[in-house]
Amino acid sequence: MHRLANVALFKGAEIDLAPYGARSHCRSFKPDEILVDFDDSSTDVFFLISGDVRVLIRTRSGKEVILGEMRAGALFGELAALDGIARSANVTALTRGEVCVMTSAVFRELVLSSPVVADRLFRLLTGRIRELDARIMEHTVLDLRHRLYAELLRLSIPRSGHPGERVVTPPPYHHVLAARIGCRREQVTREFTALDSEALIERTRGALVLRKPDLLQSRVAAAMREDP
Numbered sequence: 001m002h003r004l005a006n007v008a009l010f011k012g013a014e015i016d017l018a019p020y021g022a023r024s025h026c027r028s029f030k031p032d033e034i035l036v037d038f039d040d041s042s043t044d045v046f047f048l049i050s051g052d053v054r055v056l057i058r059t060r061s062g063k064e065v066i067l068g069e070m071r072a073g074a075l076f077g078e079l080a081a082l083d084g085i086a087r088s089a090n091v092t093a094l095t096r097g098e099v100c101v102m103t104s105a106v107f108r109e110l111v112l113s114s115p116v117v118a119d120r121l122f123r124l125l126t127g128r129i130r131e132l133d134a135r136i137m138e139h140t141v142l143d144l145r146h147r148l149y150a151e152l153l154r155l156s157i158p159r160s161g162h163p164g165e166r167v168v169t170p171p172p173y174h175h176v177l178a179a180r181i182g183c184r185r186e187q188v189t190r191e192f193t194a195l196d197s198e199a200l201i202e203r204t205r206g207a208l209v210l211r212k213p214d215l216l217q218s219r220v221a222a223a224m225r226e227d228p
Helices: 078-083 104-113 115-141 144-155 174-181 185-197 213-225
Strands: 025-029 034-036 045-050 053-058 064-070 090-093 097-102 166-168 201-204 207-210
Touching: 064 174, 078 104, 078 115, 097 104, 104 115, 115 144, 115 213, 144 166, 144 174, 144 185, 144 207, 144 213, 174 185, 185 201
Parallel strands: none
Antiparallel strands: 025 097, 034 090, 045 097, 053 064, 053 090, 166 207, 201 207
């Protein structure tokens, strides 16, 4: 079985990946290595076989906004492969790992050869657009506090064995959260102090627990309804 078979886009798609894998190449990467950078003219697609990476955009003044992190099974670089336009984001390794790199021509051939893969790619792209739409709305309408609530909820998953609670794991650094919601680290630290005082969060080994995620969600929803 080709290692591409573990990529979410291809799992269970019943497509012979060997011919496409043979026309691609895999390579390892180290922490902090830049895999894709702004205005890079390459149009290759990268499939994460192992490891974690971070995706961010940067203003001309140098301010960075983190769009998210990706783990094994994800892909990036597909936009340049589809439209041929220079890269619009930076992708940097957070850990050691491995990527399989495929040219845009091979990627397009693969996608067009399988309706299942094409449908998954459409859903992946629309999902990313919807998430970006939501973040734009939050940045436009919400203040810092409620943007932080929304981001924590987005990063969290249900906590096993604790109905009604959610966890963010690993626990996010304050400067990373600040870069995700467009503010300073000190502002995030102040908001965490307020969350602590209300017993809305708890720090455990390897996780940040959201004790009352429903309350945080209701606060975000109420802030969305408020008039400016």
